[in-house]
Amino acid sequence: MGLKLAEEFASNLVKVETEAALGEALGQVSRRLEFDHFALTLQARTSTDGPPDLLLHDYPDEWARVYINFELAGRDPVQRACDKSLTGFEWDHIERLIPLTRGDRQMLAVGRECGIGDGYTIPRHLPGEARGTCSFAVRPGANLPRPLLMATEIIGALGLACAHRVSGLVRKPSRPALSDRQRECLLWAARGKTAAETAIILGISIETVIQHLKLARERYDVHCRQSLILNALFDGLIGFSDIFRRRRPD
Amino acid sequence: MGLKLAEEFASNLVKVETEAALGEALGQVSRRLEFDHFALTLQARTSTDGPPDLLLHDYPDEWARVYINFELAGRDPVQRACDKSLTGFEWDHIERLIPLTRGDRQMLAVGRECGIGDGYTIPRHLPGEARGTCSFAVRPGANLPRPLLMATEIIGALGLACAHRVSGLVRKPSRPALSDRQRECLLWAARGKTAAETAIILGISIETVIQHLKLARERYDVHCRQSLILNALFDGLIGFSDIFRRRRPD
DNA sequence: GAAGCCCTCCCCAGTTCTTGGTATATCGCC
């Protein structure tokens, strides 16, 4: 039964060419999945000339307003948890993924007041290109349609793939590449080393390290060290395992 | 029928604690999905070169030897296509995702000679943490079990999540927590703002922002901004979604 | 009510980073 729904949804999406049509299709399928609401987000990394981020949802107006305000503070725990899970997850289990601050709990409580209860979110990440989430929620007090969660997982993924397609984001592989030396300096910077320390480690002059980082910043079109590191990390140019060296001394 | 298989697989995986047991489970499920082979890779370090941290497969010996000896992992078009797709894909459709070079085609041909025909690969990425792929293949001449591909998609994702779990790459999310204000300052710092800019944004004095960041650094026992940000990011206290989020998409 | 945390603000000395230059040498490619 769930699979049939997913297959039907997939064949519907083939025809979808606009964001509005996708929103429509998601709204319909979320009802048939026994959810009350859906929300789909898709963001690109680069701040330059890229298409604007995509947000489709049928949340209650009140919650949407609140959400925009909260969003400015950047504190949606569901979105944060998306960076920690390979598969969809129930919001009730979010603490298995990330720590919740007081503000986080407050936000979830406000959500319940606005008519958003438990939910299920499907995350996807394409290094250097995009990051998307697709959530389905039920009203407070209602239970998630557990027998349908696997179908939900598929449907969310299909929705995200469709969003990626219609967003026009697909043909922008412009991921700035760094030279080996630049990446090396960047890596030591990410490990918390100063330019002077990196110079000693690599056996070159401080000025050279500074120059490498300078050019790397230009490539990414950012003007500070932390943004450079975060962009490289998001793109997969460096990884946490490189930074914290948990395994593979290498 | 397909979903039932996925649910059964999911309940099996709960008990799996070792890589070997996961390989066993994947082998069994791939047969029931009407595939002839499977392969699962997981890389902690996200740069594409070098061998994966985890490799489970039941490919023919011959192909495995070729693959490893020639270090084809870095050149594998299937692996490359994984960076371009949000969902699983059939190898036959790989040209929709990436251009194929002559070497790529040659490699696929060698695979067929070794007993690997068409296949379906499920890619997953966790920003900064891991990159994984789960492939299922049929022998040359055989057709993919198209009615089961959606189930395959789920099963691959479950396998990857399980691999991620047993690989020891996950960290418990109960690290030094920051106060909400500290987190907020940290977040703006991660967005590339200086203390002065953050002060204006939050409507407080520069000194206060500096103080929040100072105490946050002490909590994490690091002495520079970039390490603070990376630690908080890794712990899930902030997320990429927070950092790269656009202002007011409306 | 005292202890503890959080948020706010201030000062200062020293260090580090960022940005703007310039310069040499090597390497591969057309």
Add this chain to the structure above:
DNA sequence: GGCGATATACCAAGAACTGGGGAGGGCTTC
């Protein structure tokens, strides 16, 4: 050979960060 990319090295000014102090008010908890 010229061109572009890369790696190396240097200088200087100004902005930003780091680490060391201190201090008051609000809130919760015991």
